[in-house]
Amino acid sequence: MLLNISGTDPARSFRETFYSSEMKRVLLAAITAALCTSSNAGDKVSDVTELPSHPEPPDLLTTVRGRKITTPLQWFGERRSELKRLFELYMYGSIPANGVAHGTVTYTDAHYFDGKATLRLVTLQLPGKAAPAISLLVVIPNHRAGPAPVFLGMNFNGNHTLVNDPHVPLPASWMASGPYVTNHHAMDSGRGTDMHVWELEQSIERGYAVVTFYCGDVEPDTTNAVGGVREIYQLLTPADDWGTIAAWAWGLQLAVDYLVTDNDINSKHIALVGHSRLGKAAILAGAFDERVALVIPLQAGCGGTAPSRGTVGESVQKINTAFPHWFCARFKRFNTQPDRLPFDQDALIALCAPRSVLIGAAVEDTWANPAGTFDMLKSADKVYRLLGVEGLAAQIMPETNKLIDSNLGFFIRPGKHSMTKLDWQYFLDFADKQWGKPRTE
Numbered sequence: 001m002l003l004n005i006s007g008t009d010p011a012r013s014f015r016e017t018f019y020s021s022e023m024k025r026v027l028l029a030a031i032t033a034a035l036c037t038s039s040n041a042g043d044k045v046s047d048v049t050e051l052p053s054h055p056e057p058p059d060l061l062t063t064v065r066g067r068k069i070t071t072p073l074q075w076f077g078e079r080r081s082e083l084k085r086l087f088e089l090y091m092y093g094s095i096p097a098n099g100v101a102h103g104t105v106t107y108t109d110a111h112y113f114d115g116k117a118t119l120r121l122v123t124l125q126l127p128g129k130a131a132p133a134i135s136l137l138v139v140i141p142n143h144r145a146g147p148a149p150v151f152l153g154m155n156f157n158g159n160h161t162l163v164n165d166p167h168v169p170l171p172a173s174w175m176a177s178g179p180y181v182t183n184h185h186a187m188d189s190g191r192g193t194d195m196h197v198w199e200l201e202q203s204i205e206r207g208y209a210v211v212t213f214y215c216g217d218v219e220p221d222t223t224n225a226v227g228g229v230r231e232i233y234q235l236l237t238p239a240d241d242w243g244t245i246a247a248w249a250w251g252l253q254l255a256v257d258y259l260v261t262d263n264d265i266n267s268k269h270i271a272l273v274g275h276s277r278l279g280k281a282a283i284l285a286g287a288f289d290e291r292v293a294l295v296i297p298l299q300a301g302c303g304g305t306a307p308s309r310g311t312v313g314e315s316v317q318k319i320n321t322a323f324p325h326w327f328c329a330r331f332k333r334f335n336t337q338p339d340r341l342p343f344d345q346d347a348l349i350a351l352c353a354p355r356s357v358l359i360g361a362a363v364e365d366t367w368a369n370p371a372g373t374f375d376m377l378k379s380a381d382k383v384y385r386l387l388g389v390e391g392l393a394a395q396i397m398p399e400t401n402k403l404i405d406s407n408l409g410f411f412i413r414p415g416k417h418s419m420t421k422l423d424w425q426y427f428l429d430f431a432d433k434q435w436g437k438p439r440t441e
Contacts, residue, residue: 045089048333048340057309057344057376060383064342072387075353083347084288090341091303092284093242093328095250096233101126101134103258107167110142117141117204121159121168124258131232134217134251135159137168139200140209140264145439149269149431150209151296152255154248154278157186157194158214164192173227174220199421206428207438209265211255215278218251219244223325243327245303248281253289260291269293269435273427275419276368277326280304287351294434295352296427298360299417301368303327305345305359307376308338313369346379349408353380354389358409358430363400365417371397377408384408405433 061069061079064086069079088094101124112119117139124134137159140148155162157178158171170186180190203210215221219228221244229247242250252272260267271294274282279300286295297305302314303326317335320327334341349357359377361370374397384391384407393406403411403426411426 048330048337051340051342053337053339054341055309055339057307057346057379058342060347060350060379061386069386075383075386080351083343083351086342087284087287087348088246088328089330090334090343091327091331092246092249095242095246095288101254101257103136103261109167112139113201113204115142116201118264119163119165122258124254126229126232126254128232130227132173132217132227132229134213134254135169135171136211136213136255136258137162138209138211138262139204141204141207141438141440143441144207145441147264147266148207148209149266149271149435149438150211150259151203151271151273151427151431152211152252152259153273153282154215154218154252155194155198155212156215156278157190158216159212160186160188160191161194162192162198162200162212163195166191171214171216173214173216174222174225175214175216176221196421197419199424202421202424203428206432207440208428208431211259213251213255215248215251215281219247221277221325225325241328243331244323244325245277245280245284245327248278249285249288252281252285256285256289256291267291269431271296271427271431273298275299276301276417277304277323280326283348283352283357286355286357287348290355292352292355294356294358294431296358296360296430298419298423299362299365299368300359300373305349305373305376306369307344307346307372308334308341309344310369310372312372313367344376344379346376349376349380350383353383354387354407356407356409356430356434358411358427360423360426361410361412362415362417363412364415368417370412374410377410381408403429405430407434 063079063082069075104123105120106123107121109119120138122136122138160168160170174184175181175186180187200210219225219230259265259270270292272282272286272292273296275298279297280303283295283297283300283304286292302319308316316338320332320335359373377392378395381391390407392408394404398404400412400414409430413422
């Protein structure tokens with residue numbers, strides 16, 4: 001049965017009761033397990049040739065040693081930590097512990113969008129010599145009754161493309177070639193060109209804050225990148241290298257570090273959103289960071305929310321060949337044998353439990369494998385049910401433009417691989433359902 005306290009939302013009730021009353025016992029169990037074995041995945045990192053073949057995704061509720069997980073305590077104390085380590089070892093690479101980023105407000109406009117919002121520019125300076133800085137674009141609704149829920153995500157082309165405002169600086173970091181880029185640096189002519197992608201004013205009018213930053217501030221999206229966090233914060237063991245997706249996820253976590261200190265932001269209602277490759281980073285960051293209440297990976301595809309064992313769209317071999325910098329070196333060993341992966345992407349979704357996940361797809365975006373992605377969502381449902389909260393309310397993929405708004409949610413819209421105003425309407429509707437509509441003055 002689903003946990004339901006006095007008619008309140010079951011997922012929210014679970015978070016409030018479990019984390020307050022049982023977390024000490026869960027952490028104690030996890031520490032005890034860590035003392036008994038160096039990791040739930042085993043002391044030895046097995047080569048791909050030593051891993052068993054699983055033509056179907058491995059059972060989420062069975063450990064690599066065959067132990068059945070039957071209680072929430074076992075999930076949090078044993079299986080969850082095991083899966084996190086497996087993802088680090090075989091796919092994304094080891095993600096460093098959060099650094100300490102110093103945040104400085106550099107500009108404020110309290111009358112943005114005709115007085116509906118306050119715009120802030122915040123610089124997050126990472127520690128260390130030559131460490132990069134993350135430039136946050138923060139837009140907060142003015143007419144609110146209390147701290148605002150927030151959507152946080154990275155953008156592809158720079159903060160200056162999301163608003164037509166000369167106060168927003170151009171990114172100083174490397175940028176891929178494009179119509180508003182010269183010699184891999186953003187040009188002033190790009191201002192406001194992506195306003196339709198994020199639709200900031202729409203979120204403000206619904207009572208939500210939006211925070212975004214250019215992904216290249218953390219790590220340039222190119223092979224042999226120079227000036228990113230992976231170059232600055234090198235890991236001790238080369239075999240445990242972290243890929244660009246993990247670096248971006250780490251950057252999102254640093255932004256969360258800042259947001260939880262902002263009195264204008266509701267730290268209990270932080271949603272991570274990302275499209276395509278940035279959706280891969282969003283689901284990874286959300287899976288690993290329990291401060292995130294809602295994760296929205298839009299059309300994240302292979303390496304995000306689509307199955308590695310899938311036969312539709314992009315494959316492990318294709319993604320590793322086209323983007324060798326995205327994942328760790330070990331992941332390439334699975335190019336022709338993804339069946340030997342000790343997990344699939346349903347496990348990444350399950351790591352978010354009992355928190356909310358909304359996956360979006362597009363009819364013409366078969367490269368991202370919408371049907372396979374929905375299968376991953378269905379599989380993750382069993383973990384939510386184990387934890388006593390609502391999972392996925394429907395077991396059949398919905399019709400076009402129909403939103404499944406259960407704790408695990410899904411929609412598929414007409415069109416291609418893109419982030420649109422319609423996608424944001426689904427994001428906002430889903431957040432309203434999970435958290436309740438933001439209160440206004």
